[in-house]
Amino acid sequence: MLSNTRCQDIFAELLKYSDADETELIVAGGASELTRFANNTIHQNVAEEGYTLSVRTVYGNRTARASTNKFDSQSLKRVIAEAASLTRQQQPDPELLPMPGPQQYRAVERYHEATEAVTPAERAQAVRRAIEIAEKSGQTAAGTFSTASGMQAILNSRGLAAYYRDTLAEFSVTTLAADSSGWAKKTAPDVREIDAEALAMRASRIAVQSRAPKECSPGKYVTILEPPAVLDLLGFMFWDFSGQAVRDQRSFLTGRMGTKLFGDNIHVTDDAYHPLQFGAPFDGEGVARKAVQLVEGGVPKGLTYARHTAKAMGAEPTGHGFPLPNEYGEAPLNIVVGGGTRGVENVPSIEGARSVEDAHSVEEMIASTERGVLVTRLWYIREVDPYKKILTGMTRDGTFYVEDGKVRHGIRNFRFNQSLIDLLNCVQMLGIPERSSGEESAPMVVPAMKVREFNFTEVTKF
Amino acid sequence: MREFADAVLNHLDRREVQYADVRVIDSRERNVATKNGKVGTSSSDESLGLGVRVLAQGCWGFASTDDLSKASLEAVAARALAIARASALAKKADIVLAPEQGVVATWVSPFRTDPFSKSLDDNLSLLLRADAEMRAVPGVTLAEGSLHFRRQQQLFVSTEGSVIDQTRVISGGGIEAYSFSDQEIQKRSYPNSFRGQYALKGYELIEEMRLVENARRIGEEAVALHRAPLCPQGTRTIILDGSQVGLQIHESIGHPIELDRVLGSEANYAGMSFLTIDQLRKLRYGSDIVNVVADARLEHGPGLGTFAYDDEGVAAQRADIIKGGLFTGYLTSRETAAAIGEGRSNGTMRADGWSRIPLIRMTNVSLLPGEWKLEDLIADTDDGIYMETNRSWSIDDRRYHFQFGCEMAWEIKRGKMTRMFKNPSYSGITTEFWNSCDAICNADHWRLWGTPNCGKGQPSQTMGTGHGASPARFRNVTVGIAYA
Numbered sequence: 001m002l003s004n005t006r007c008q009d010i011f012a013e014l015l016k017y018s019d020a021d022e023t024e025l026i027v028a029g030g031a032s033e034l035t036r037f038a039n040n041t042i043h044q045n046v047a048e049e050g051y052t053l054s055v056r057t058v059y060g061n062r063t064a065r066a067s068t069n070k071f072d073s074q075s076l077k078r079v080i081a082e083a084a085s086l087t088r089q090q091q092p093d094p095e096l097l098p099m100p101g102p103q104q105y106r107a108v109e110r111y112h113e114a115t116e117a118v119t120p121a122e123r124a125q126a127v128r129r130a131i132e133i134a135e136k137s138g139q140t141a142a143g144t145f146s147t148a149s150g151m152q153a154i155l156n157s158r159g160l161a162a163y164y165r166d167t168l169a170e171f172s173v174t175t176l177a178a179d180s181s182g183w184a185k186k187t188a189p190d191v192r193e194i195d196a197e198a199l200a201m202r203a204s205r206i207a208v209q210s211r212a213p214k215e216c217s218p219g220k221y222v223t224i225l226e227p228p229a230v231l232d233l234l235g236f237m238f239w240d241f242s243g244q245a246v247r248d249q250r251s252f253l254t255g256r257m258g259t260k261l262f263g264d265n266i267h268v269t270d271d272a273y274h275p276l277q278f279g280a281p282f283d284g285e286g287v288a289r290k291a292v293q294l295v296e297g298g299v300p301k302g303l304t305y306a307r308h309t310a311k312a313m314g315a316e317p318t319g320h321g322f323p324l325p326n327e328y329g330e331a332p333l334n335i336v337v338g339g340g341t342r343g344v345e346n347v348p349s350i351e352g353a354r355s356v357e358d359a360h361s362v363e364e365m366i367a368s369t370e371r372g373v374l375v376t377r378l379w380y381i382r383e384v385d386p387y388k389k390i391l392t393g394m395t396r397d398g399t400f401y402v403e404d405g406k407v408r409h410g411i412r413n414f415r416f417n418q419s420l421i422d423l424l425n426c427v428q429m430l431g432i433p434e435r436s437s438g439e440e441s442a443p444m445v446v447p448a449m450k451v452r453e454f455n456f457t458e459v460t461k462f
Numbered sequence: 463m464r465e466f467a468d469a470v471l472n473h474l475d476r477r478e479v480q481y482a483d484v485r486v487i488d489s490r491e492r493n494v495a496t497k498n499g500k501v502g503t504s505s506s507d508e509s510l511g512l513g514v515r516v517l518a519q520g521c522w523g524f525a526s527t528d529d530l531s532k533a534s535l536e537a538v539a540a541r542a543l544a545i546a547r548a549s550a551l552a553k554k555a556d557i558v559l560a561p562e563q564g565v566v567a568t569w570v571s572p573f574r575t576d577p578f579s580k581s582l583d584d585n586l587s588l589l590l591r592a593d594a595e596m597r598a599v600p601g602v603t604l605a606e607g608s609l610h611f612r613r614q615q616q617l618f619v620s621t622e623g624s625v626i627d628q629t630r631v632i633s634g635g636g637i638e639a640y641s642f643s644d645q646e647i648q649k650r651s652y653p654n655s656f657r658g659q660y661a662l663k664g665y666e667l668i669e670e671m672r673l674v675e676n677a678r679r680i681g682e683e684a685v686a687l688h689r690a691p692l693c694p695q696g697t698r699t700i701i702l703d704g705s706q707v708g709l710q711i712h713e714s715i716g717h718p719i720e721l722d723r724v725l726g727s728e729a730n731y732a733g734m735s736f737l738t739i740d741q742l743r744k745l746r747y748g749s750d751i752v753n754v755v756a757d758a759r760l761e762h763g764p765g766l767g768t769f770a771y772d773d774e775g776v777a778a779q780r781a782d783i784i785k786g787g788l789f790t791g792y793l794t795s796r797e798t799a800a801a802i803g804e805g806r807s808n809g810t811m812r813a814d815g816w817s818r819i820p821l822i823r824m825t826n827v828s829l830l831p832g833e834w835k836l837e838d839l840i841a842d843t844d845d846g847i848y849m850e851t852n853r854s855w856s857i858d859d860r861r862y863h864f865q866f867g868c869e870m871a872w873e874i875k876r877g878k879m880t881r882m883f884k885n886p887s888y889s890g891i892t893t894e895f896w897n898s899c900d901a902i903c904n905a906d907h908w909r910l911w912g913t914p915n916c917g918k919g920q921p922s923q924t925m926g927t928g929h930g931a932s933p934a935r936f937r938n939v940t941v942g943i944a945y946a
Contacts, residue, residue, distance in 0.1 A: 033545075034921055038726045041554040045545045046524040046921070048817040050511060064582070065505040069528045082506055089582040091501045091590070120523075120548035128552040142729035144920045174730040183730075248498070249603045249642035327495050327502025327606065379733070382854040384867050384944045385885065386647045392865050392944060394858045396733075415856075415863055415889070417944045439731065457943050458889060460863035461736075 235441020
């Protein structure tokens with residue numbers, strides 16, 4: 001992995017070639033390996049390593065970016081020349097700010113040697129054990145086991161120097177039975193938190209429980225959403241908590257900040273320092289990330305701001321900007337949705353942040369349900385209406401009918417068309433927030449939810 | 463590039479390796495975007511690296527690197543082999559490849575104007591003129607435009623003797639106008655949503671699109687949508703414009719015919735397919751007039767799925783997918799073709815760069831033109847809805863049940879387009895929908911649309927695909943349930 005010292009050496013050499021008013025270097029990359037299995041055998045097994053060097057130059061109030069993955073002196077000269085050439089042809093930007101100076105960063109430790117040290121053979125052994133669990137139930141397993149180490153560094157000619165490294169391990173498994181399936185997934189910086197066999201057993205159990213699915217009529221049901229389903233739904237909401245999105249009037253929060261939009265029990269923070277979160281403590285300009293209370297008691301109260309957005313909107317930068325130049329501004333990337341108070345997971349870094357008093361397990365949610373639906377995960381979610389925040393998508397890999405406090409049987413998968421605003425106005429029970437990973441959104445810290453009604457509009461054939 | 467590929471292959475112990483290939487890729491990109499009269503993204507990117515795929519002990523191993531030093535090339539070869547050995551720890555059967563002859567070839571995709579010969583200033587000037595046209599319309603609250611150019615040279619070298627040097631030049635771009643008013647966001651895109659139209663062309667594509675000339679119209683349409691009534695709900699006759707037919711093909715034909723998906727390789731992520739092997743040459747996929755091909759040849763057009771050889775060194779081909787409504791073929795690779803007893807791959811394996819392994823990807827999966835003029839088709843429709851430009855898309859993980867939303871619709875009454883509808887959507891089951899197709903417009907209306915953002919695989923890969931389509935009519939379709 002490229003070290004901090006190496007990045008500083010590259011930047012020192014770059015500066016020799018640059019005659020720009022200001023120069024910024026971003027280096028990012030790493031190594032990742034992934035073992036993929038299906039039909040109870042490994043069918044794909046890959047490794048990649050690569051680094052990108054990206055240079056932004058500023059001449060007056062013009063800026064542009066050029067990138068390469070070649071680090072020799074000739075390439076450094078060429079990428080500086082390319083950035084300079086683009087910048088000189090660039091339109092002036094009256095809102096362009098000087099690059100930020102040195103920053104103080106709060107330490108986060110998300111690098112684990114154990115993750116970086118995992119070998120292809122170790123991944124294959126874990127996959128084999130997961131396959132054996134599926135085979136014992138007469139099922140077919142498919143999934144991935146990946147391990148990765150990465151780094152990013154930002155340096156600029158005003159003295160800012162930021163460096164971050166981390167690791168990531170992920171195991172995802174789908175088990176297929178004759179007419180049903182189950183799924184489980186976990187993502188963590190430390191591979192020792194990944195229990196492939198436990199995940200395979202959970203997926204296998206879901207496939208068994210959902211066998212011989214019956215067809216239920218579409219309609220509005222009391223619905224219990226497991227954390228991955230909550231994650232993949234709510235993940236579509238947070239791009240709207242960008243100051244620039246509100247300024248552009250493309251956010252559903254346009255004209256709604258400070259109004260009561262969701263239920264009293266909805267509290268959301270963006271908190272890069274939460275113990276279950278991922279990622280660097282700085283943004284695309286190297287500005288230190290702040291924790292931001294986005295929603296308090298159902299009221300959207302905070303937005304994220306890059307430096308230039310903050311200046312334009314009379315706010316303070318929050319450290320959520322993307323590398324410049326860009327047209328999107330910023331977005332929260334470390335979402336923590338408040339849940340119950342049990343467990344160390346629910347410790348937002350924001351002083352005074354609140355969460356609901358009582359957390360409930362999924363089992364408690366089921367036990368309290370007279371008639372409803374339990375959803376393991378969702379799939380192919382897309383936005384239907386950007387201001388009503390209606391999303392559509394499908395259930396997948398374990399959808400159940402619940403009656404009189406018990407899971408009765410699997411049901412055929414539903415299509416839904418559901419407004420997130422309506423959803424967050426009818427949350428009856430919340431679980432303990434947990435680090436969750438799905439397929440539509442980056443991992444976040446979210447609880448399971450029981451909602452009074454969820455709009456299932458059609459049913460598919462399986 | 464050749465010396466890098468040879469260095470990797472020479473490091474492999476041929477006694478243990480049954481097959482190997484190396485792809486060395488040198489690429490260059492430019493991305494430019496504007497928003498509300500200002501420049502957004504303006505960046506260039508270059509990348510050089512290689513990936514090696516090794517078949518040993520009957521299993522695949524793949525490794526990639528952008529460090530092209532001698533030591534690194536030795537290490538990447540060793541890593542790929544070690545990974546193949548590890549794969550064998552959970553093996554059920556040896557992988558068998560359909561046979562293929564080694565090929566020595568050089569191919570450069572045709573273009574009139576090298577997009578990189580145009581200055582950034584030219585690019586920005588065009589987008590800012592279109593931007594000004596859109597924002598000249600009262601009520602337009604956000605105007606965006608973007609251009610994308612990519613040149614990729616790939617050298618493919620295999621242990622079977624192939625040495626294929628292939629260069630592809632891709633251009634793309636589009637504009638979008640938004641209007642926020644009365645608690646509603648409306649949007650119009652040109653020439654297509656999600657960043658416009660993309661093709662295997664040079665800068666001539668951008669000139670052909672006439673972005674500036676169309677900018678004011680789409681601004682006006684975005685504003686007019688606020689005043690339009692909501693698209694009614696019910697079982698209706700619909701006519702889809704060519705771009706929406708293109709996406710309908712992509713989601714409900716292109717993905718389900720990927721044979722790796724059918725055989726289960728994507729079960730954990732993208733899902734599987736309702737098109738099980740027993741349905742080949744038996745299933746009535748569509749009505750008699752539905753004819754679909756997968757065609758990667760240049761003769762089909764300059765699509766994002768056009769090339770000379772795929773990433774296994776298999777020559778570009780045309781395959782019948784649906785003929786006269788009958789399901790007749792999958793997209794295959796050497797491995798999957800052998801698995802179902804086909805004699806040869808139909809050449810659809812592609813990777814999105816040097817760091818990723820090739821997967822079965824759509825080439826140009828196209829609906830062949832029918833016989834109707836669009837004006838005649840509308841005149842022939844007594845009561846229907848014409849929908850254009852995709853706004854949302856979703857389909858289940860076996861590709862049965864879909865729902866699409868479009869940006870704009872028009873009511874058709876007694877053979878005439880009457881009033882505009884907002885927020886149109888439709889849904890259905892794939893085979894029922896294609897069997898309800900009773901009219902397809904002719905070659906005058908047929909266009910090869912580019913979808914630049916097709917995701918598949920783990921690690922995720924983004925690929926460009928092509929879809930030739932013309933407007934088509936479908937009967938008894940569920941409309942409007944998204945807003946019910």
